[in-house]
Amino acid sequence: MTKPLPTGATIGILGGGQLGRMLSVAASRLGFKTCVFEPGGDCPASHVANYHFQASYDDTEALRKFGEAVDVITYEFENIPTSALDQLEALCEVRPNRRALTISQDRMNEKAFLQEIGLNVAPFMAVDTLEDMHKAVAEVGAPSILKTRTLGYDGKGQARLRDAGDADAAFAAMNGASAVLEGFVDFSCEISVIGARAADGQVACFDPGENVHRDGILDTTTVPASVPAALRTDAVLMAGRILNALDYVGVLGVELFVTPAGLIVNEIAPRVHNSGHWTQNGCVIDQFEQHIRAVAGWPLGDGSRHADVVMENLIGADMDKVPELSADPAVALHLYGKADAKTGRKMGHINRISPKT
Amino acid sequence: MTKPLPTGATIGILGGGQLGRMLSVAASRLGFKTCVFEPGGDCPASHVANYHFQASYDDTEALRKFGEAVDVITYEFENIPTSALDQLEALCEVRPNRRALTISQDRMNEKAFLQEIGLNVAPFMAVDTLEDMHKAVAEVGAPSILKTRTLGYDGKGQARLRDAGDADAAFAAMNGASAVLEGFVDFSCEISVIGARAADGQVACFDPGENVHRDGILDTTTVPASVPAALRTDAVLMAGRILNALDYVGVLGVELFVTPAGLIVNEIAPRVHNSGHWTQNGCVIDQFEQHIRAVAGWPLGDGSRHADVVMENLIGADMDKVPELSADPAVALHLYGKADAKTGRKMGHINRISPKT
CATH class of the missing domain: 3.40.50.20 (Rossmann fold)
Structure with a gap:
């Protein structure tokens, strides 16, 4: 193509x-x-x-x-x-290509790739056996978090270790799945960058957003993120490095921890990302159109931000708030047309808009 | 409901x-x-x-x-x-109701209604026979324009009279359809208001846009319109009067001529309107969502404008410009997925965005 x-x-x-x-x-x-x-x-x-x-x-x-x-x-x-x-x-x-998928499907591949291109990640070690587990705890330490290498999302497939005594229980919780122990990162906040790369190599990133999770699921994303401008620039440059290293075509989400020692990459997602939903009301071209432009071989659009936005997910019973939210002039609603508002299910999101500061 | x-x-x-x-x-x-x-x-x-x-x-x-x-x-x-x-x-x-349809389907009904609620329209007279035609030219004068009472749009079903000598030819062009002769209005520009009314009577209007036609088809709409603020307010109040008089639910387009003597209503359309397409990139809630909110019995959204916009229709061969337009960072593209770019066919539109002045 x-x-x-x-x-x-x-x-x-x-x-x-x-x-x-x-x-x-x-x-x-x-x-x-x-x-x-x-x-x-x-x-x-x-x-x-x-x-x-x-x-x-x-x-x-x-x-x-x-x-x-x-x-x-x-x-x-x-x-x-x-x-x-x-x-x-x-x-x-x-599009995006197979390599992006192979890397992001497996937490071990992902971390190895990120280290290889010179980005910082949390200390980590593969855990396939109980023996690996004990070695990993000795190496990585605790508190730490054990995650399945594949198929985890929204806090699923994870077990936290407060101390080394939690090792056996955490290992058992994986049900035999290959896992990776990740060292605890003492971060002040999580930010994410939604980056895009066109087929001709053109790169454009949206402003980093600041993410807050609740019960392991993204709760809010706020733009601008409350971090120094230099750090936001760093985040965008890191996203650009990942996009180029993968010869990527499309939109990619990059989650980063803000720490006293700088930015640490948490994970990448080779697709449009929940933390980029604010772009629907903060930019002329949102992450979804940006992705379509890239995969269609079109030039990227202008992703510059024209408003401050707080994106809030509507999860499960949050749908009860829709009548009230629909009457709030500062709120743009985005509902997904799902029939059952089950607990923990993402049913929609809102973008709260205010003038750009 | x-x-x-x-x-x-x-x-x-x-x-x-x-x-x-x-x-x-x-x-x-x-x-x-x-x-x-x-x-x-x-x-x-x-x-x-x-x-x-x-x-x-x-x-x-x-x-x-x-x-x-x-x-x-x-x-x-x-x-x-x-x-x-x-x-x-x-x-x-x-929704909108039958009365709005009955009135806007027939130019005579429409003009009678608008006069009835105290709004200014161009001088007009019904023309069913050649005798009517001559009476109408004597009354309304020339230059003037003969339009079919029903089914006309985008300049179709219209014949212009430069002087009284054109009367017979104009009448013949109607092919026996009931028509209305409209007096020529010496206007400096055309503006339009996209107004919305909710089921509970709440009214919200978007900023008036300034329209330029080419070959009888809308070419561009520019917001803000280059008319004094007082006139823009007048336009919005007139739209509100129409919405209330019709007990209207939904979005309505009102086209107005700007003349030295004030605003004259050209026509109304009981639906979302081409001259409201700028709202997709100039407002958080666009005319389409506003209409859906109203017909669903929801509260109206906030239609305030956050950017200056020039909307340009892409008609027929204008589609050849899409590759170039897709690379222009100030342009938001909206294409309709129509297969054949026939002459005079609306294929899409663009919104050119700039910061709000």
């Missing part, structure tokens, strides 16, 4: 959640059609996409039809089964 | 063009599903709607299914056949 996709082309999206929904909307704004691949029915993205392939990731016939129906493939989540990717890549270009 | 629609409800939209497309996207942002009724296939709105009833407006079976599938009905064009409306109104509430 060397030429920009013409308007009217079809963009395939793996995953039909809220990120796929907002990607579909952004694609429609540029005149693209979208085709969503998602095993679940009545998924958020299917409401706004042209087509929905409702099939499992091991349905090779459905994957073939999907791969043949679209002009480029992107994704809203990083845990796409390898066999599905193998099949799709043979049919159609997948 | 006395209660606000809950998120997850389905909004029916009559018409599947670009306005329906952008209404669908706005509805999705609030968690609503959309169902589009449009005879044409592969229409712009069908790309982003949950369902597309592809059927003609005299297909009573399809209309019944549509009316039963949705929780409220709105429309993107005012020329909905009366028989279809009769059937749908019996099944489901239609």
Whole structure:
């Protein structure tokens, strides 16, 4: 794929959640059609996409039809089964590329990659056996946190160690999954950068946002982040380094800890990111359109910020606040069309807008 | 319909063009599903709607299914056949109401209504026969413009009279359709107000924009309009008067001529309006979401403007400029996903953004 996709082309999206929904909307704004691949029915993205392939990731016939129906493939989540990717890549270009996926699917690969390109990460060690676990605690220390190498998100697949005595329980909590012990980082806050890289190497990053989590799930992102301007610049430069090292095409989320010794990369996500939802009301071109522009081979848009924004996730019963929020003039609502407001489920978000300071 | 629609409800939209497309996207942002009724296939709105009833407006079976599938009905064009409306109104509430449609479908009704509520319109007279035509030219004078009473848009169904000698030719151009002769208004510019009224009577208007037409089709809308602040306030108050007089629910476009003697109403459109597309990048809540909020019985959003904007329509071959426009950092692109860039066809628009002055 060397030429920009013409308007009217079809963009395939793996995953039909809220990120796929907002990607579909952004694609429609540029005149693209979208085709969503998602095993679940009545998924958020299917409401706004042209087509929905409702099939499992091991349905090779459905994957073939999907791969043949679209002009480029992107994704809203990083845990796409390898066999599905193998099949799709043979049919159609997948953006961002395989390397970004391979690295971000596995916490050990991710940390090794980040160290390799000269970025700071928390001390870490792989844990496959109870013996590894004890070695890792001796090396990395405690407090620390044990995380599965793959498939963890929103605090799932994690066990905290207050001290070395928690080691056996934490190991048991992994249920035999390969894990990584990460040293505790004494950080003052977490920030994230949403970076984008076009097919021709052009890079653009949105202003770093400051993230607050609640119960392991992102609660709010605030822009501007309350950190010195120099640190914000550092964060953007680090995101740029990651994008270039991966020869990345698309939008990437980079979470960073702010520590007295500078920035430490927590993790990267090879996709649009919850902490970038503020861009929908803070910028002319949001992270979703930026991603679509990149994967379509278009130039990136201008991501400069025109407002201060606090993004708040609406999780589970937070939906009860919608009537009140809908009457608040400073609030822009974004709801995902999910039927059941289950505990811990991301149902929507709001952006609270104020003039740029 | 006395209660606000809950998120997850389905909004029916009559018409599947670009306005329906952008209404669908706005509805999705609030968690609503959309169902589009449009005879044409592969229409712009069908790309982003949950369902597309592809059927003609005299297909009573399809209309019944549509009316039963949705929780409220709105429309993107005012020329909905009366028989279809009769059937749908019996099944489901239609917003904006029938009176707004009846008035705006017929230029004579519209002008009579506007005069009745004390607003200024151009001198006018109904023309059904050649005898009427000559009377009308004697009364209204020339230059003037003869327009069909119904179904005209974008300069279609109109004939200009430079002087009384053009009367017979203009009359012949109507092909027997009932028409209205409108006196020439010596205006310095045209402005328009996009007003919204909620089910509870709350009214909110966007800043008036200044419109320039080319070949009878809207070319650009600029905000702020280059008219004195007092005139902008007048325009907004006039829009408010129209909304209240019609007991209107939804967004309404009001076109006004700026003359030395003040504002003269050119026409009203009971729907989102091309001259309101700037709101997508100039406001947190755009005209499309404002309309959806109103028809869903929600409170209106804050429509205050945070940027200066020039909206430019992309018509026909203007699509050739898309690659260049996509690289311009001050430009937000909005493309409609139409397959053929025919001459005179609205294919998309751009909003050129600059800081608010």
